[in-house]
Every structure is written in C-alpha cells, then in structure tokens.
Amino acid sequence: MIGHFQSCLRSIQFLTQPSISRALFHASSESFTLAPPVESSYFSASGHQVVGQYDIDVLIGKVRVGSGHEEVFQCLMIDRECNAIQLSHDLVDKLLHRFNDDWKSALGAFKWAASRPGYKPSPQAYDLMVDILGKMKQMDRMKDFLEEMRQGHLVTLNTIAKVMRRFAGAREWENAVRIFDELETFGLEKNTDSMNLLLDTLCKEKYIEQARKIFLLLKSHIAPDSHTFNIFIHGWCNINRVDEAHWTIQEMRGHGYHPSVISYTTIIQFYCCQCNFHKVYELLDEMAAQGCPPNAVTYTTVMSSLLKVEMFEEALQISLRLKTAGCKPDTLFYNCLIHVLGRAGQVKDAAEVFEVEMPKIGVSPNTSTYNCMIAMLCHHAQQQKALTLLQEMENSKICKPDVQTYYPLLKSCFKTGKIDSLLSKLLNDMVNKHHLSLDISAYSLLIHGLCRANRSQWAYNLFEEMIRKDITPKYRTCRLLLDEVKEKNMYHAAEKIEDFMKKL
Template identity: 30%
Template structure:
C-alpha cells in the first residue's frame, strides 16, 4: 500500500444521504424497587423529555437553537418540514443539523482526562460487522469488567479449583447433595479460589449461588467484598434482579458494600432498563453513608446510553444537573446516547450545550459525533468534521481513522479504505491491531484473500502482531464461508502464538464443524471447553444443541436443554424446534414432548412450548389411529 493522499484535499467525496428516522427507545420499569424505597426528591424514572426535537431520527424536531462547533458562530438547526422554503427545496426529506461553522483556531493535542474511567473503549467503539468484536458476536458481554486480576495461580490452586468445579458440575445437574460432597472433600477455601470457581460458572447462576452460600458456612472462611462483588456481577449478568436486591441489602448489613458494588448494580439495572432500580442505588448509597458524586451519576447515564436509553439519560440529566454539575464526560455520554439512537438533532443540542457550558469537545467527543453521523447516514458531514479536526484540532487519533476505515470496509469500498489507511500513516498516526482487523475483514468479505495474507505479514513486520480479536475475526470469516479446516488452522495458530481462545472462539469453531457436517469435531470442541474450564453460555448451548438436532440426535439435544434449565439459564432461543419435535415424534415419545412443553412454558418460551405440545398431540392422534379393535382389524 504505497498510495498517499495530499493533505490539502478532502479525504473522501461522499454525497449526503437522507437521514432515516429512528424512534427513540422507550422503556418502562418492571415494577417497584421494593427493597429500596425511593426518596421523594428523586426524579420520576422516565420524565418527559423536552418538546423540541424529542423525536427519533436525524431530522426530527425543529426548534430555534443552533448547532455550532467551539469557536464558531452558531448555524441554524433544520427548519420544521412545514416551513415553505424547506418544503420547496427538500420536500419529503429531513436534514440533520449542519455541524461545521467557521474554522476554529488551531488547538494543541487534547490531554487525556485524569482520574476518570475511559468513556469509549476500542471494543465498544468498533462493534459492527465490518470490524468484529466480542460484543457484536453471538456471545455478548464476555469482558467482565468486575473481574479483578489475581496473581498467576499455582499448580496446586488450579488443581483445587478443578476438583471443586468437577463436584459442582457432576452433582448439581443430578440434583444430588452437592454441599455434602463438598464438605467431605476438605476444600481449602480462599477468596481467590471462590472467585475462580464463580468465574467458571458465571453464566449459570444457580450452581454458582449454591456454591457461594456453601462457602459462607464453612468454618474459618468468610466472604469479603471481592467475593460478594463477583457473585453480584453474575447475578446482574444473568438478570436475577430480585436476588440481586436482597444480596445488596445483605452486603450492607455485613458492611461489605463498596463503590464497585454500586457500579456493578447500576450497569446491570440500566442494561435491563430497570430505571427504578438504577435510581434506587442512589438511595441505598445514601442509607449506608456513601457519597453519590458526579462519577457515580456519570456511570448511571453512561450505562443508560449504552443500553440505547438516550432519551431517559437526557431526561435524568435535566432533572439532576443542579445536584450533579456536569463535566465533559457527562456531555460525552449524553452525546453517545443520542448517537446510538441515530437522533442527530438531539446530539447537536447536547454539543451546543457542552459549548455553552465552557467545555471544549476533546477527541473522544469528536469521535463519538463522527461515529454517530456515520451511523445516521450523514457520512459527508462526518468527513467534514474529520477534516476540521485535522485543520484545527483536536488531532485525530487511531480510533478516528479506524471509525472511517471500518465504515468504508462495511460498505465494501476497499479502495477508499486503503486511501484512508495511507493518509493515516502520512499523518504520523500508527495503526493498531483493530485498524488492521477492519481491513482484513473487509478484504476477506471481498474474497481478496491475497490482501488478507499481505496484511497479516505487514502486521508482524510493523511490530503490531495479530491479537485475539484478529484471530477471532479470521475464524468467523472462515466459518461464514464454510471453511472449517481453515478455521481450525487459524485456531491452532492462535493457540501457538500464546492467545487463549475466548468462549466466542469456541462457539464459532463448534458452529463451523457442525455446519460442515463434522459432528465428532463439533463435540470435541465442547469437550475441550470443559477441560479448559470455560463456562458455556447461552450461545454455546444454542450452537451445541443445534448441532445435535442438525445431525439427528434429539436425545442428546434434550439432555442439554434440561441441563440449561436446571442451571437457571434460558432455553436456547434459536434452534430448529420443529425438527427437534419431529424427530421425537418419529421416535414415538409423546411423553418427552409434553414434558418439554411444560418446561418451556415455565421458562417463558410460550411459542416453543406450543410447538412441542402441538407435535405431541399430532403424534398421539397418529398412535391412536393405529390401535387395533377387538376383531383385530385397524380402526381406520
């Protein structure tokens, strides 16, 4: 790649596309936060947003305010569509607010914010199919932010963890007295051992919680804040909110509450759109003499923004901004919330408000807006903002370029992606593994495998070797192209180069083998997961159960569906239940289908329950038709 662009010319020439309306997500709480009575001074969880521009989409809502960039004069927001001149020029289209005023004075490189959690990390930023990450795959939320790093485990510690996990795995599913066997094992309990065992079963809250309770009753051992927080994280991710509420109360009585526990709870409740419970955390903090400061408030609205509750985050900000005076991070997370909803009008209002309060948007805020403009189909304005950053600051960083490259790869515009990459090098900005991964996936989807090989060599030569995300992207690419042998070669190279496969890696490998009609190797991957202590998640079970069904083994599929339900996990959402039921029907086992129908009904899978019940009824009728009468002839 030797083609360089002249810095004096715009990077890309893309015509603006009409913005598409996007309805803002509306959430309603699922009931009162019974254990945490809300303070009357707290706002209503879902107050009404401002009238102007409250609708979704890039062009909704007129208003008299203007959109501007720091240092420039404001430009008017788009007029309402009923305005005569607007209708005459644009007719049915709606326009997002223009973002570019007069040039800014050149700014120095923005220093990083001190003492704050990173607002947008690379993994959450690059979450599209063009630049795959763990977050956009079948396995969500594999990066446990609450996990505390422990020193490398000794061999004896690893063996003890393995011994405990084997007891839990074998006895819990069979409904035997797991606790009694653990008592007899003489386990040397430590906090690190408890945390490692919980980590092994982090997707299955029932066995995890039983082990946690058992450990708390053992003589000479008592839980500390780290073990409580680990268990709290599992309850939050598996959405066991009633248990979680009682657990927080218990932590308070044991004087083991911490800011980390509140952060875990806020994120879990907000991700599930449990607004009342999220706000109830503030009341709990007050009750136990914790100060809910701006960092905690920012954590809440950031969690809401990432859950696509930008409207609720904005309304909460409006109600509580006097109590929690905003900082740059506050405005940036609000910007993120509206950009995720593709509501560029409201994003523009937040940008203006940020300027009016005296804050200079840093590179993170600019990246957020550029990403939002691209997501809202306003690519030309994203490019203009990018050009303005190059001219006046803040200087674009590696993520700025990666956002643009990712979008071009997703749109199969590989020539422009290469030009953007070359301009990045010319500007003195070194690409990282995520940038290369976007290009690799782009060329892979374009079936230019020679370019993929060249990029992999270049990564090593430039001192930026492929990371686990690059390998996962390659495995996914081969899986989608039904090339299981190539996926296996990449998997082996990944391990050889010292990268531990993630649960997503295993899920993709299983899927690759099952779809490639290699049932034995698909099962071998499942066994390898068990040997390495990888806790299967819902997606792992879905792939594995689907593989059994695909290869005509309904009994094995039934066994693992039962195992999921026993562990407190939801029944697999995406398997061929019709084929599964039909296989059992042909085997003449109506009782199994009735039993499954009942279990699915209890799990909330009503449609699946109806499928099983319907097949059981049809099979029952077929059996009845074949019953002979007293004369020995068939009834029909």
C-alpha cells in the same frame, strides 16, 4: 441535598416504593452426558502443572448441572475432597467465571466458599456474584447480596455500576435511580463520577429523557465535566436524535469544555449506522480543522461500518488514510482490517497483517484478533489452519480462547461432518480445559447443527441442559427441535418441548 433530591424525584415520579432491603461434554453416538475431567487438562503445553487447575476441575465435577443452589451448597459441604481444597481468591474467581451463565451453581459455590473456615470472599467475588445474579434476572437475590455487602462495607463504585446496569437492563430504571440516591448509606459520595455513572447507565438503556431531567436537578449541586456531555451525546445518538447531539456539543462549549475525539467519534458512529458516509467524511475533515484529529478508534469505527455494507475497497482506503495521517494503529484497528481483508477474499493479505505487520510495529494480538483469523480461515474452508491457530492461542501467554473462538470451529464441524470426532473434542476442551460456560448462542448453534445432522437425541439432551440452567431457548430453536423429535418418534421429548413452548 438528599431530601431535596428525593422530593424532586418523587414529584416527577422517578422513584417507586423502597424495596432495597461443570461440566465436561462427552459425546458418544447421540449421547451428551457428564463425565469426569480428564487428567491432561491439569497441565500446560510445557508439561507444567497449572496452579489450581486440578482443584477447579474437582469442584466443577461435583456440581450437577440443573441443581438448586442449596443442593450445590450441600453437595460441596459434605464432600471431603472439596473441603480439603485450599481456597484462594483466584480459584474462587475462576470457579464463578465458569458458572457465569448458571446462577444456581455460582450461588451454591459462592456460599460454600464463604462458609469455609479461614476464607473470606474478596470484594471482587461479591461483585462478580452480584453481576451473575443480575444478568440472570435474579433481581431479589441480587438486592440481598448488595445488602450483605453493605453490612460488610464491601460496596465500591464498581459494585454500584454493576447493580445499576442490571436494574436498567431489566427495565427497572427507577431502582437504578434509588441506588444512586442511597449512595451515602453504602459509604460512597454523590459526586461527578457517581452522577456520570447513573447518567451513563440510563442513557445506554435509552432512558435519556429521564437522565436529562435528573441532570437538570443535580447540576446545581454536582458540577458536570466533559464526560457528562459525551454521555448525553452518545445517548441522543443512541435514540436517533442527532440534532440534540450536535446541540449538546454547543452546550459543552458553553460550560468551558472543548469537544473531544470521543464527542466527534460518537456522532460519526451515528452517521455510519445511517450509512451517511458523506457526513462522516465531513466530520473527519472538521475534526482535523478543529485541531482534534481522528484517532485509531475513529478510523476503526468508519472502517467497520463500511465493512458491514460490503464496501471493502472504501474500507481499505480508510486504512490508508489512517497511515497517511500518521495515526498509530492499535489492536482493534488491526482486528477490523483483518476482518475486511478476509471478507474481501484477501486471505493471504490478512495473514501477512497478522504474522508480519503487527509484530513489526509492536502491536500485540488479543483474543479477538485470533478469533478474526480463525473465523476467516473457517469461512474459507481452511479448518486445519484454524485449528493450528487455536493451538497457538492456547499456548500463548497473551490471551486465551473464549466462547467466540469456538463458534466458527463448531460450525465447520457440521459443514465437514466431523461430529463424533472433532466436535466432541472441541466441546470437551471448551468446558473441561478452558472452563468456558456455554451461552444461549452456543447452545442454539449446537442444537440447530445437530438437528440438521440427524442427531436429535444429542440435540434434545442439550435442550434439557439449557432448561436446567435457566437459559431459555429461542422459539425457533424449540420449533426446529420439536419437528425433529417428532420425525424420530421421540414422543416423550416432543411432549416436554411442547409443554415448555406453551410457557414462552
């Protein structure tokens, strides 16, 4: 089958030639420098030492942002304190997550860990490293890692999923197909699950025509299931061809499968994006008539779409419709409801949902729930209440803050002018206490805010850090910063920004 599949793929030009083979933020005036981790971050709110936290802080503190991966490796190799640390899979995973947007530091740290006597990286660590390299468009290094994993018999379908997604996301969909074609060499099977993985990868990146051709080649060898057709329904909707999505539902029935809640909800989502709520309500009624009632995801999809077009009253009616239908709400539904109430200015009602209704019916909040509440409170200038919720979240055993948690809080610092005090503390907590890696959105928010707050030097230092971490600033960020440093007569900085912009 493999040879037949390869020849068919080549005949429609599917395959190309084979090629597989720390930081702590500290702001003083306008500075933005690296400082050692503070001791308080080693302990939880109860005063108990957090297992491995000290070790993570030590390792992060040794890595200089912007160093090459070999420099990071050598730095850790010759450091006695680092080499006295007893490695565990959990510690290495946390270290890699910390460097999620800094592939050089992640690769150097991974190689150092792998070189340590008595320690062997877990398959999860390899998967994470593959994903980081693919995310940062280091495709050749990602392939080298995959080859190393192949030789060590560490490749799982989860690994393949990450590699395919990164290839397709980098517009190298042919390489994603080749990976599927080589599955047996990784010790994996070509079956319905792996076929669906390839089709889903291609459809999500809008290569649905190619996915369809591959499916037609494979279906005589690999039986499709209901998920296969749901993948195509999503794919057609993703490229605004809803008629083909409806046709796929008929094809699905022809293969003996009944359309599911997922099938209908995908098409409902398409109509929501088109603001065609008449068709949405028609489909909701059709689902009930077909004995396939909407679930919490369906209602959340509709409510979220009404929220986007600021149809708050209709969105709240959807909430009532869910409860009337006897459908049990979930955390995602409540997250959306809180957002709707916040946007509608009903802050007290949102707080009641969070504090009373959710606990009453046994629905636990997650990080996004807290993020919704914090964003709402910041939007309504209730910064202190937002900070109280942040502290509650930090003490929670259910969830912890992520980068999104801090966005509205950082914005509120610029609105209130609390830059030297609160902004510095929040940044310190993000990087040192929670080991969050700033992404392009966080850097952009900070640079724009600092420029407007007349903190050009601090903003420029952030710009330089982005470059060292291979995170490319957006053009408008460069333009804003360039104008600011020129106004401050920072000629050297202006020259470096201009040189960088020429490469964009």
